[in-house]
Every structure is written in structure tokens, then in C-alpha cells.
Amino acid sequence: MTINSSEITSQSFYAERRQYLKWLAGGAAGAGLGVWAQREALAGVPAPALAHVPSALPGTRTMEKLTPYEDATGYNNFYEFGLDKADPARYAQELPIDPWSVEVEGLVRKPGRWALEDLLKLSPMEERIYRLRCVEGWSMVIPWIGYSLAELIRRVEPMGSAKFVEFVTVADAQHMRGLKSRVLQWPYTEGLRLDEAMHPLTLLSFGMYGRVLPKQSGAPLRLVVPWKYGFKSAKSIVKIRFVEQMPQSAWMKSAPQEYGFYSNVNPEVPHRRWSQATERRLDGGGIFAPKRKTLMFNGYADQVAQLYSGLDLQRNF
């Protein structure tokens, strides 16, 4: 008997399937499948795939080298899980995210609770490759999956009086060890002007690197606003609120002299403690790769600069 080579399960497919099974086991560990399975999940086993098409929107493609998956999911600021950058990958796996829903409230004609399943089906999933610039002076290049937040906003029909959108993220004290420390006011909140939130580049993201979001990266859904510092891109969102007055974000409440509402990437406005003129690109390029110049609006000026015409960006940092 002969075996056609096409009938043999390829090594990569086999490995992928095993990874997926491990991931499932990791997810089930919380339900009591055993500690070993959870350890496997903690060891950086990737999440299942999420179907998508490439985005056609200008600004969503780049030739820049992608940040390795392990780095993008192993070096995170997610204070709810601890202050160290390795803490989120270590401790986020305990967070239950199924079922999940997002409450839409405030100045909209159609308020209500959206189940995650419905949000996943709301609009076609696109892959968009964005630069992510952290306020700390490093940056990554990440292929996100999701659709424009505007898709959701249009469906809930904001009233004329709605000027800002506030995002409230999950604060689950039982599963987020970082909530014990009072480094920030919990829950973590962020905000955008309505026109910023409606901008097509503003992404409601459900996945990255072809897979669903891992928990340390803000599963099951998060915001990605590529022209603003990373902390504006709120993770694990549970509530979206439409308001008339400019909301106070968690960082504004904590240090108003250092963190403004806009927090647009701007090489000319230094953080009070350090310069923002350059950044270190984390793309696995090694220690000796020189830092690069930070671009206005993180390189998205063509797409977003008109949002801020006439606004003094030195004062409205």
C-alpha cells in the first residue's frame, strides 16, 4: 500500500493543532481541568485563529518589520495584572471572558447591552497593521484584527449632544491582582472626542496576528487608536458611554500635569520626565539597533491631522 504524501498530516499543521488543543485546555483549566493544562496556557501558547480580510483603508498597511508575537504578548502594560511588563502574560490567564458583553449608554438613541457574539458579527473583520507607540518611548508594529469603531457607533445613533466617548474597562478584583494596589483609580477609563472615535482608523479590535486577542493584550475586545500613545487604546472594554463633557481618563486623574486628554503622539511635546523625540522599535532587531525619530501623530498625520486644525497641540497634549 502506498501513502500519498498529501495524505500525511504536515508537521506544521500537526503542531498548530496541538497548540490549539493546549490553548483550549488552558482555557478550560479555570473550570477545573488541572494545573498542568493551565501551565501550558501560561507558556505562551497562541490563541485560536480569527478569520479576516486585509483592510483597504489608507494607513493600515506598512512595510515595517512586525514585532514578534512573543514580544507583543509578553511585554505589556496592563496594570490590572501587575506593574511588571511580564505580569500581564503571567497573570491575565485567570480572567474569565466568556460570557462577555459591552454596555452602550449615555447620549445615544439606541442604548443597550451588546453580547460579544453579536459584536463579532457586526462588521467584517479586517486586518490592519498599525504602529503602536508607548508613552514610555518604545514602539511595536502589530497586525490587529477588527473593524472601525465607527461601525458600532453608527448603529447606536449618538444624539447631537454627544461630544465625547468614554470607555470603561473591566475591573474584576477577584481575577486581577493589580487592583489591590492603588496605582490608578479602577476601573481604568479612557476617552476620545466623538470625531476621533468615528475616525475610520480607530479600531475596535478582537484579534492580532491572525488569532483572537490573548488576555494580556485586552481580550476579548479593545480599542486601538494608532496615532495616540498606547494607554489611550483601552483593553477589555465593558462599557462605552456617550457624554457631552470631556471625560477624565484614569491617567489624567492620576497625573494631570503629565497626561492630557488628547495624548496624541507628538515628538515636539516631551513627557514631563523624558523626551518623546525618539523611540526604540521593538521588532526583535537586537540591542544595538539605533533608536528612531518619532513621527508626528505616529506617522498617521495624513489621515488624522485635520482633526486638530486650529488646536494648540502644545497646550492640548
Added chain:
Amino acid sequence: MRLVRLNTWLSHATIKPAVWLLCLLPLATLVLRVMAQELGPNPAETLLRSTGDWALRGLCLVLTLTPLQQGIGLTALGRLRRLLGLFSFFYAVLHALIYVWLEVGWQWQEMWQDVLERPFITVGMLAWLLLAVLAATSFQAAIRSLGGKRWKRVHRMVHLAAWLVLLHFYWMREGKNNTQEVWYYVAVIATLQAWRLWRWYQRRSAQSAVRL
């Protein structure tokens, strides 16, 4: 009795080279991690932070010697003072070198601007200069030429340097409200200095009692 034996043990000829090697262990680990490309997603930051950490840990260690010598009677530890002090400064030098190389890319003008405009870098630089003075005067010849009393007064600056280092660390971390770890070091340094104050106060009152 036990103390005598411990002091004899600590005076053994192999102790100093052993401590010397231990002090190089963090560096060896870093070099190995560089070669294995195991420094994590932000390798430059890892290098910068761990050398800074070890400089501060070295300072904590060197400030522990006097309490152990005078409080417990481990007098033999005095031999390790210079070694540990220079170990701290050695990591401070690496820290500064990595900053100039990987952070500012030898752009002296940019560095100077950093030093002037960013308080956390200003105090870090000041602390570094103080430690450099202490390291430069740590040799027998320097002690002899300064005279023991004056030399001691100069080297008390280590206490000031320690606080500048803590301030440097605190201001850097405060930007992201990530100061928890800084407070552990503050507690260590403050305890060690409180012991000295208490000791000084005791001695002074003993002296005035004698005078009465």
C-alpha cells in the same frame, strides 16, 4: 565564641576573591543573556535597568557593613568595604555607559539637554559624580594624602549619593506610577541610616554622661 570563629572564617584568604567573583556574577549573567539573545523584548532597557539595579544593590550592601561590624561585631567585614563600594560603582559605570550608548547614541548635545531638562537624569548624574569621587579616592594613597579624618568626612557622601540614587529611581518610576519597588530600597537605606543615627545619638549621650 561563635563570633570569633565567624570573624576568623571571614578573614580567610579566599573570602575576598570569592566575594569579588560573586560581584561579577550579575555581569556574567547579563553577558550570557546578551549572547543568547535572552534579554526580553526590550533588551536595551533590560541592560539599563539591571545595571542600575545592581549599582543600587551594591550601595545597600556596602551600607550594611558598618551596622554588621559595630552592631553585631563582625569586624572582619571591614575588608570587604572597598570591594563592595567599587562593585557598586562598577555597575554605575556600566549603567551610564549603556545610557550614553544605547539611549542617547553618543549624541553628547542631546545628553547634555537630558541632564539639564530632566530632573531624574540630573540627580542620577549627580549621584554618579559623587560615586566617582568616592571611587577615585578609595585607594590607600588617597587615604594617606587626604588624612584619615578628612577622608572619612569625604566618604560620608555615600549617604547623600544613596538618596540621590533613590530619587533618580523614584522620579523615573513615578512617571508611570510604578514606584512600589523603589519603596523597598528606600526602606533598606532608611533603616541602615536610622541605625547609624541611633548609634551616634547613644554615643553622644554616653560622652556627655562621662563629662558630667
